[in-house]
Amino acid sequence: MIYLDSAATSYYRPESVANAVYQAIHSMGNPERSSHGSSLEASRVVYETRNMLAELFHAKGASQVAFTSNITEALNIVIQGYSKMKKSMAATQMDHNSILRPLYQAKQEGCRVEIVPVDKNGNLDMDKLETLLKSGIDVFLCTHASNLTGNKNDIHMIGWLCKKYGTTFVLDTAQTAGIFPIDMQEDCIDIVCFTGHKGLMGPQGVGGLCLAEHIVLPSWKVGGTGIRSYEMEHPSQMPTALEAGTLNGHGIAGLHAALLYIKDVGIDAIQKKEQKLMKQFYEGVKNLSGITIYGDFSNWNRAAIVALNIREYDSSQVSDTLAWKYNIYTRGGAHCAPLMHTALGTKEQGAVRFSFSHFLEEHQVEEAIGVVEHITKEFL
Numbered sequence: 001m002i003y004l005d006s007a008a009t010s011y012y013r014p015e016s017v018a019n020a021v022y023q024a025i026h027s028m029g030n031p032e033r034s035s036h037g038s039s040l041e042a043s044r045v046v047y048e049t050r051n052m053l054a055e056l057f058h059a060k061g062a063s064q065v066a067f068t069s070n071i072t073e074a075l076n077i078v079i080q081g082y083s084k085m086k087k088s089m090a091a092t093q094m095d096h097n098s099i100l101r102p103l104y105q106a107k108q109e110g111c112r113v114e115i116v117p118v119d120k121n122g123n124l125d126m127d128k129l130e131t132l133l134k135s136g137i138d139v140f141l142c143t144h145a146s147n148l149t150g151n152k153n154d155i156h157m158i159g160w161l162c163k164k165y166g167t168t169f170v171l172d173t174a175q176t177a178g179i180f181p182i183d184m185q186e187d188c189i190d191i192v193c194f195t196g197h198k199g200l201m202g203p204q205g206v207g208g209l210c211l212a213e214h215i216v217l218p219s220w221k222v223g224g225t226g227i228r229s230y231e232m233e234h235p236s237q238m239p240t241a242l243e244a245g246t247l248n249g250h251g252i253a254g255l256h257a258a259l260l261y262i263k264d265v266g267i268d269a270i271q272k273k274e275q276k277l278m279k280q281f282y283e284g285v286k287n288l289s290g291i292t293i294y295g296d297f298s299n300w301n302r303a304a305i306v307a308l309n310i311r312e313y314d315s316s317q318v319s320d321t322l323a324w325k326y327n328i329y330t331r332g333g334a335h336c337a338p339l340m341h342t343a344l345g346t347k348e349q350g351a352v353r354f355s356f357s358h359f360l361e362e363h364q365v366e367e368a369i370g371v372v373e374h375i376t377k378e379f380l
Contacts (some may be wrong), residue, residue: 002328002364007147007175007305007355010201011329014261017254021203024253031249042249049256050239056259057173057192058183059210066242067252070207071174071195072098077209077242078170078191079106079141081217087138088112092124093339094146094153099172100339103141116142118343121296122149126157133165140167144176148337148351149295149344150278150305152176159188168215174198175303178262179271190215199270201262202255205248211238219244265358273358274304277365281354282306284369290376294344294351304356310372310379315350318375322352326371330354 003011024045029038031046050062059065068074075098082089083106091099093115107113114137116129124142133140140162145152155171162169170191173182177192178199184192192210196202211217221244222234234244262270279300285291290311296302310318319332333350334341341347354368 002360002368004354004356004360004368005329005331006198006357007303007353008331009197009204010199010357012357012359013201014258016257016261017202020257021250021254024250028249028253030246031252033246045253045256046247046249049252049259052256052259052263053194053208053210056177056182056262057189057194057210058185059192060213063238064211064213065208066211066239067206067208067247068242069205069248070197071172071193072207074193074195074207074209075099075141075170075172076102077217077220078139078193079103080220082106082139082168083109083111084218086111088114088136089139089141090114090116090132090137091141092116092129092143093118093343094122094124094148094151095141095143095337095339096147096172096174097336097338098174099141099143112137115339118340122146122151122294122340122344123296124153126154126161129158130161130165133161133167137165137167139170141170141172143172143174144180144182145303145305146295146337146340147175147303147305148307148335148340148353150175150303150307150355151295152180152302155182155189156187162190163188175305178258179267179274179303181267184210184212196251196255196258200255200258202258203251206251206255209242217242221245270358274356275300275302277356277358277360277362278302278304278306280362280365281356281369284366285372288373288376290379291372294346306354307351308354309346309349309351310376312349313379315346315352318352318379321375322371326375328368328371 028042031042050065053065079102168190177194190212196206197204219234292309294307315332322328331353
């Protein structure tokens with residue numbers, strides 16, 4: 001089996017991640033609740049993981065990192081919080097439904113919501129973004145890289161534009177955390193939302209958000225925290241303000257191991273390997289008969305994704321053929337990116353997405369290229 005669906009979730013993970021989860025299941029108590037050894041050990045792992053994430057994103061300390069079940073929950077906390085404040089918000093055609101659907105809900109609740117368009121190659125229109133920000137947008141949310149095309153946004157420029165116009169900048173790092181450098185200070189990012197199961201190579205069921213010190217969001221859920229138990233109101237200090245109930249300590253332990261692996265290997269090395277494999281695949285299929293590739297490949301500094309179609313064949317049919325006949329796993333369909341498909345003219349057909357992990361080898365990519373070439377002939 002050749003797994004080319006890493007944009008959906010990591011399949012290849014460091015062995016240390018599975019070992020950490022196993023050990024946590026057999027030893028971990030409830031973090032930040034008790035004073036016995038197993039609880040203290042759990043608290044240590046949780047704190048160290050917060051601290052490593054703060055270092056990864058250049059947040060101001062471990063206390064600014066709150067855990068959620070995934071990035072969708074993190075984005076909901078942000079968007080629903082600002083919706084309660086009746087803030088105006090904007091996103092882009094590149095964005096995933098994890099941003100779009102909460103925004104549509106906010107619009108129904110009376111908030112101003114705007115969408116910034118992309119060009120024919122799927123790149124964000126920066127002139128229209130600046131015009132919109134100048135008009136008075138309170139919160140701008142966008143993905144760091146499209147989960148459909150791999151096109152990457154210039155978050156440094158976006159951050160400085162948001163700072164110039166007094167707009168809160170919220171970044172969706174689902175496709176880039178653990179692969180590309182993200183600096184909340186240098187890039188003027190107010191909120192980073194992340195998930196643990198993609199580029200961070202941790203278990204599913206763990207995500208979170210990092211807040212700049214000046215950002216205050218209302219509690220999204222309230223309940224047990226292990227502190228201030230006699231107070232009727234949920235604690236307002238971070239990270240407790242955005243957490244209630246028992247954390248996924250076992251998943252956080254796995255994420256802890258994954259972050260240690262990333263630190264050891266290096267983000268730069270991971271990024272270069274994935275981009276090398278993506279380029280190999282792109283060069284191998286771009287001139288095949290009947291192939292249409294989506295996105296901007298004029299710059300290789302992009303997420304390791306190649307989305308394509310074969311003539312007019314339904315993308316899900318092609319993806320199923322790759323899986324069941326050739327044991328190559330991709331993703332077909334809409335990828336929860338409806339506005340991007342509309343912009344690219346693939347709303348009905350969808351696209352077959354190939355996404356690459358640094359654990360893959362060149363001979364596997366070469367085999368995938370050969371299969372795609374064979375399918376183009378098979379589908380004549």
